[in-house]
Amino acid sequence: MAVTDSDIYNSLPQLISNAEQISWNRLYNFLTANSIMILAWSAIYAAKLPCSFLTTGVLVAICVMGTLMGIFWVGLGIRGRGFLNAFVCWGAKIEEQKGQGIKPYTFIEIIRDKGVDKLPEDYRPSLQESWIKEFYKTLRKKEWFNLFGSYFTLTLIPVFFVIIYIFLIVASFGRPTS
Numbered sequence: 001m002a003v004t005d006s007d008i009y010n011s012l013p014q015l016i017s018n019a020e021q022i023s024w025n026r027l028y029n030f031l032t033a034n035s036i037m038i039l040a041w042s043a044i045y046a047a048k049l050p051c052s053f054l055t056t057g058v059l060v061a062i063c064v065m066g067t068l069m070g071i072f073w074v075g076l077g078i079r080g081r082g083f084l085n086a087f088v089c090w091g092a093k094i095e096e097q098k099g100q101g102i103k104p105y106t107f108i109e110i111i112r113d114k115g116v117d118k119l120p121e122d123y124r125p126s127l128q129e130s131w132i133k134e135f136y137k138t139l140r141k142k143e144w145f146n147l148f149g150s151y152f153t154l155t156l157i158p159v160f161f162v163i164i165y166i167f168l169i170v171a172s173f174g175r176p177t178s
Contacts, residue, residue: 005094012091012105016084023080023154030073034161037066041168051175059172063165070162077154 041062049055091105 005097009091009094012087015087019080019084019087020150023077023084023150026073026076026080027154027157030069030158030161033069034066037062037069038164038168041172045171045175056172056175059175060169063169063172066165066168067162070158070165073158074155074162077151077158081151081154 041059044055044059044062088105088108092103092109095103095106
């Protein structure tokens with residue numbers, strides 16, 4: 001039995017949900033690992049150990065591992081968002097072929113790529129509840145919508161940690177000797 005477009009279309013919500021969960025779980029794992037590594041770095045840095053090549057080497061090694069992990073996690077964030085975007089585009093393609101009814105994937109694709117102002121009139125919210133109007137106004141500011149979107153969150157947090165680790169590498173060489 002062949003898989004039809006309807007079968008694929010019906011399975012896309014689960015695929016999107018799965019891609020979303022994987023992306024966020026990766027970020028949580030990243031944050032947990034980095035918390036442990038920064039805690040280890042600060043415990044060694046603050047300990048009253050003699051300033052030696054070994055102590056400085058361990059501090060720098062922790063920072064290098066953290067930096068490499070941050071760079072790796074940026075790639076994972078981009079990859080995870082890529083899967084999510086591919087599923088949304090796939091749904092929009094199927095909706096384009098069907099050509100009728102409500103098209104949620106097309107709606108998401110237009111907002112993501114072009115902004116709310118480019119939505120056709122029949123896609124715009126018609127309900128009168130104030131929260132929908134406020135949400136719609138927020139979406140109109142596409143630069144804010146994209147800046148705080150999950151793509152940037154999942155890729156900029158690891159970059160932020162890479163910057164922290166670079167500062168910690170420098171601090172590793174300036175450890176107090178008391």
